[in-house]
Amino acid sequence: MARRTSILEAAARVIARSGVRGLRVEEVAAEAGVSTSLLYYHFKDRTGLLRATLEFINDRAERYTTARDEHAEPLTPREELSQTLLLELQDIAEVRENSTAWGELRASAIFDEVLREDLARAAVVWDQEVAALLGQVEPMAPAAALAAAGERLTALLEGLSMRWLSGGLRITHARALMEGAIDAELARLRQK
Amino acid sequence: MARRTSILEAAARVIARSGVRGLRVEEVAAEAGVSTSLLYYHFKDRTGLLRATLEFINDRAERYTTARDEHAEPLTPREELSQTLLLELQDIAEVRENSTAWGELRASAIFDEVLREDLARAAVVWDQEVAALLGQVEPMAPAAALAAAGERLTALLEGLSMRWLSGGLRITHARALMEGAIDAELARLRQK
DNA sequence: GTCTATATTCCGATAGAC
């Protein structure tokens, strides 16, 4: 089981480096320091390895998205909102790997019907979470306006992530732009 | 030269259908009705074909972005701004092809250094064009704020495009969200 | 410039020993 996990960690690194569609079974094996046939033993085939890896990555993401209760300094709704959105814009191996995988999933879904529903489900949850946080900051805003603002912020986050990962944007600048967008959306919710 | 162009058109269709990384040289040849070796004659190798296709797509995009002078009803700056941004959110074969290819280029650039600079160059031009249009609507806004708003709007456009193309967003809704973001950004520029 | 082979490389997958 330890082997299995270390293979999945290796696969996550390879995806971050070469993408889902650039992932070579042999490369993962080399990264993990095992033989290729061992991967087939554990995961049946390339697709099985991929699915297990994406699940692995997803679990990890939930962990770092949820676990900020430690020091228990209660955040204001506004702080919680920007923290939630900015979590995905950090130059940390784990976040990079997750963002890369997410972007790959999006890009693949354009050509692969099978992936579409998994993706859509995850995206809706995410949109609603952001809309709810917006609602805590601006309780008087109508639900439809909150939903729209949430969709815009998450779509923007994906766009900024892509630009960051593809080298067109430094991470500090991406974060600043995200903050600005949050301000703009909140101002609009207040004003309407 | 006509051959060259028809190969590039075929390649654009194949990319829209299967993505950059799903593009098979043989498939492009079949789509264009020529032999594979002819592609190698004209474009040297697969990468050469890819670069030429992306350039071709980019030129096409500039054409349909610029060419709305026909009927010469002069648009207000505000109208011109939203029209420019909404042009990329249309369910028309050519736009779909271009948006798909652009998204693929972004996604590929994460793993392919060669594509990065082509991409960065095109993106900067695009950001500045939007910033300039924003400046026409809000001439008093400081340049830095205009630049940031432009980057946000183009990044959002990319995010919305991805969601639309991957089936998570209907085109009418995507357009409405884009309009909303323009409003939010303009409101913020006015208020600061 | 364009085609018909064909060579070459790469990669997913399996067989079989330990």
Next chain:
DNA sequence: GTCTATCGGAATATAGAC
């Protein structure tokens, strides 16, 4: 569970005739 060795198919790329 893990390895070495290898097969077979698919995709890129080239040789050479027209």
